[in-house]
Each structure stands twice: as C-alpha cells, then as structure tokens.
Amino acid sequence: MAKSPFRSIQRVYFDDLDALNILHNVKYMLFFERARGEMANSLGFRWEDDTETNPDRWQVVAAHEVQYLVPIRGECEVLIEVMPKKIGNSSCIMEQVMKSVDEKVVHATGTTRIVRLDPETNRPCSWSPRFRAAMAPWLA
Numbered sequence: 001m002a003k004s005p006f007r008s009i010q011r012v013y014f015d016d017l018d019a020l021n022i023l024h025n026v027k028y029m030l031f032f033e034r035a036r037g038e039m040a041n042s043l044g045f046r047w048e049d050d051t052e053t054n055p056d057r058w059q060v061v062a063a064h065e066v067q068y069l070v071p072i073r074g075e076c077e078v079l080i081e082v083m084p085k086k087i088g089n090s091s092c093i094m095e096q097v098m099k100s101v102d103e104k105v106v107h108a109t110g111t112t113r114i115v116r117l118d119p120e121t122n123r124p125c126s127w128s129p130r131f132r133a134a135m136a137p138w139l140a
Contacts, residue, residue, distance in 0.1 A: 005081035035080035090124035
C-alpha cells in the first residue's frame with residue numbers, strides 16, 4: 001500500500017501577494033520547493049551534508065508544471081502535499097498539491113522533475129540506493 005503524501009503547512013505573507021492581493025504565480029513553485037525540502041530533511045537527506053554522505057543532494061530542477069485552480073487571496077496558511085510519482089534512472093517526478101488548511105479548496109496542483117547530477121561531471125547519474133529506498137513506499 002502506498003504511503004500518504006508528505007504534508008507541510010506554509011505561511012503566505014503580504015510580500016507573497018501581487019497587486020490584486022492574490023498569491024503571485026511564481027510563489028507557488030517556491031512553496032512546492034520548500035515542502036520538497038522539508039520532505040527530504042524528514043527522510044534524512046540534509047542539504048548541509050557533504051556529497052559523500054548525501055550524494056543525492058547534487059540535483060537540479062529540470063521542469064515545473066503548475067495548474068492554478070483557485071486563487072489564494074490575502075495572508076493565510078496553506079497545506080502543501082508532496083508525493084513522488086515516478087523515479088527513473090536519474091530523474092524523479094514529484095507531484096504537489098496546494099490546498100486550504102481545512103482541505104476544502106484545492107488551489108493548485110503541479111509536478112516537478114528533478115535530475116540527479118554527478119558532482120564532478122555535472123552529467124545525469126543514477127539515484128543512490130538509499131534515495132530509491134526512501135521513495136519506494138510512495139511508489140508502491
């Protein structure tokens with residue numbers, strides 16, 4: 001049985017809003033990225049670790065896709081859910097959902113494709129067995 005999504009509560013501040021008092025479109029990706037970072041930390045993949053301890057930290061975002069469904073107006077908290085969708089040899093696709101904290105409104109959905117790079121060549125390389133094992137419960 002697949003694991004429930006990783007969940008993160010994020011705060012929308014005044015400076016995240018556009019002139020119409022709506023969460024600015026580029027901020028959605030930032031909120032999704034923060035939640036993915038929290039997920040990685042919760043799994044023991046810390047950015048401050050060196051590449052010998054955490055070789056999977058050497059990664060880049062290759063693609064983002066966001067569907068803006070219901071605007072977020074004003075300062076508030078939002079719930080971000082993150083779930084691995086697919087892991088390939090060197091890439092991993094993560095699904096993200098932004099909801100109201102009470103889960104009554106889905107504000108946005110999206111996917112992010114992350115690619116692991118070799119720290120010496122900057123070319124795509126395989127995810128570590130540790131990373132694959134950490135993602136496995138969601139991909140079951």
